[in-house]
Amino acid sequence: MARHAQSKQVRVHQSRALRRALGLTLLSTIVPGAGLLWTRLRAFGIVLVATCLGLLGYLGMRVYRHGLVGSALSLGLSTQALRIVLVAVIAGAAVWILAILLTAISARPRPASRDDRLATTLMAIICSLAVAAPSAWGARTVALQRDVVTTIFGHDAPGSSGTGAVPQVGEDDPWVNIRRVNVLLVGSDAGTDRVGVRPDSMMVASINTRTGDTVLIGVPRNLENAPIPATNPLHTVFPDGYNCGDQCLINGVWTLAHDRPDLFPGDPNPGLTTTRDVVGAVVGLPINHTVVIDLSGFSALVNAMGGVTINVKERVCIGCKALSDGTIVGTTGYIEPGVQHLDGYHALWYARSRAESDDFSRMRRQRCVVGALLDQVSPATMLRRYPALAEVLKDHVAIDISQQQLPAWVPLIERVQQDGTLRSLPLTNKVIDVIDPDYDKIRALVANAISDNPTPVSTSSSTPSTPSDSGSTSPGSSSSSTSNDELTTLAAAC
Template sequence: MSDEEPLRSSGRPGTPPPPASRAELRSPPGTYYRRVALGTILPGAGLIGTRWRVLGWVLVVLALVTGLLLLARAWRGGLVRSVLDVAVRPEVLQWIGVAVMVAAVVWIGSIVLTAEQSWPRRRRAGRWWRVAFAAGACLVIAAPAAMAVRYLDVQSTLIDEVFVADGFGEGRDVALADVAAADPWADVPRVNTLLIGSDAGKDRWGVRTDSLMLVSTDTKTGDTLLIGIPRNLERVPFPDDNPLSAVYPNGYDCGDECLMNGIWTLAESRPDLFEGVDEPGRQSTVDVVGEITGLEVDQSVVVNLRGFRALVDAMGGVDVNVRERVCVECHQTPSGRIEFTGEKEEWIEPGLQHLDGRLALWYSRSRAGSDDFSRMRRQRCVAGALLDQADPVSLLRSYPQLAKVLKSNVSADIPAGELSAWVDLVLRIQEGGSIRSLPLTSKVVEPGYPDFAKIRRLVDKAIEPPAATSTASPSTTGSPAPSGSTTPSGSTSPTAPPSPTVTPDDADAADLSATC
């Protein structure tokens, strides 16, 4: 019996079946699969050949118009820039999540309707294959939509938890122009961000700033200067508007127990002096670094080094040009001998190395066989490598894990509403800016008797290099601080020994690749 012959109903013998349309009776073998496939590729496309053709055309036009608008935005602003600009706006992400869910439901509904309208009514063979094909088509839409909604929710939560609604501290907001303007940094020539590596943990009281790095960026060119602040500086000065300046008018001076890395804990132990301040330790650390360098610190980012390992792993590791052999899971005895605490003797060898989180952490923190200044250089190298190699596309592969690490181990006082402007700034650094490093080593700074006026001159010189005809020596002490710099109390030490001899190369900022 052919498909065109009417079948008898299952009721009374001789009763004709319900009338069927010509399309239902003469459905070619491939029509069903073709229509469902078209509807999966383009919403509504499969309905055009059915009696629901009007709805099909409406969905096709809506999908094409939406796609063209998205392509136009990506073309105008660049794909990566456009995606990142949206990714830092929690309110936009929430609306996108709703839109994705609605679009997915409509799209899946159109596929189901296409399958129902294209089902060969008089063809029983292969029915389960057709059901499976339609179900698979729906899954092709539902799975990525569900993943997209999950990622959007993770990103929105990340922005809310890591960044702040308002600026940190009074007067610390960067005076940005309209964030939606073509250049939100038009009125901000330079921005200074302090990166604080914290070794806080359950087994320790308070926070010790294991590493301090001031990132100073020219907002027009993206040129960036990394300034490592030695954590063992003594007699560090407090600005006059910090309450600790009244307790330590000559700087944090009480011998080798009063070091730069103790400022956070010191401020947190005196809540009576910081009434109404949520994070006195963070604010005081920012204040002191600003006073040391003569730069206004605009924002700060705190990274718990216990999460640094997971952060690097989530990014897929980092490539570093290792300049010196560094031991792993080791310490140095008082006699100078290196002992390994792991199961085996392990070294990070010189040369270009791809470091996972564990090795990157040891490379950044190990002091065995070297000193704090070598350690600071390595930290600047790793920070520069991470900044340069961060690939937004590849990060999506492990994004939920990365977001979890960031939420648990990173906090930034950058206002969430200004993040789109910071996206633009980071892309300027990656696309055309140079990254230089200012080495405040023991050849430049005596940690026990630091000359803060000289440090500010070196910073000023690195940011605004003098003319080639200038013969001024960066190591000269006692000259006035650079214009615009602040002069901290206690910045000179009458009992300090003579400063070490410094050659111009020792104190000059150099391209990061030259030191890494």
């Protein structure tokens, strides 16, 4: 009887010791090394816990000083910081897993039965996998982000210097001496089925660096007589502007410059350079930077972001094309009016379709799509879908901001998202004449739009005109009834 009681007491003790070992192993999984504080490796556990608490304190201080978004941007746009984080993630995961294994071994019951060894070993393996899996994902994401920054933002990117908007990196406010920065957004129709590049859409985002207020200026792709500034080599060929009728539209200057590399020695992308210079001359603003995305990339970008919600204000045909006699062919469906959540394919058609409307209706829709993407992007969505998003950015987006300038853009992006307003200036046929443009008037409209107290745009004095390139408007098209061609917030326009 006494022997039986003693045996039972031993089993109870062994069971408690096993539960203690499993609990300490789990504790080291939750807090690196915490389980070691109750083992003979207590000193090692103290070092790990102190290191972990110190790191959390440092991160907390950075988030407190710079905010969560600012801290994430500062980290994500620095290749040096990303390299350090990558090494830290890999090394930290290895030490963490080592702490789990040491906890399981040192906390194991003494003496340990075969079942005890099996239980603690399985627990250590499961806990190690729980650390290894997210650590591997984190390391892959950090490496991918570093690859994205290196690929998209070159060290000496063309167009990133000499434009009068070089921020003072490292200062409390890098933009203190720069009142405004202007970024040209180009939607390129480059593709395997196309020869050369003809920008499908052109917008200038003019950002007030003090307030974050931003004006999106839509430039019609069918503007004629586009001025070519004297500083651009193509000016020697077209000193009076690109003025050969409706065959010489502003979206053709890219190919025009690309076909004359002899005029642009040492310039790797004369088409983009000339498009930037010409658009700057049209709107009367220096274009400081450019962002180019091809059309297939736009569709993939929207898909990678999980789609985009649009308040569709007019029926838009899908797959459609207008023939020279006005006949509409190829229609495979429609995007109906109302609030719609569009995938990449449908968002692209919503932004590009013009067979049953016109270029100006399409310009309005493009600004609304850009505004919706900016408004709906969230850190949680970006993180969850980042691998797919990163591949799209690497393959389809080109930005001429150098890596050295990226830290200066962190506070400006925050200012735009948190404090600024987003306004839209539509240079449509309700406002200007695209066949015989009054460029002084266009520049005056832009100057008014970016001023601190802009006045409403008048649309009554303009004569609408549309060259043959701009597409047809079918009877019953709702583009005119749904247009908003006044300077207004993007939310009100869309």
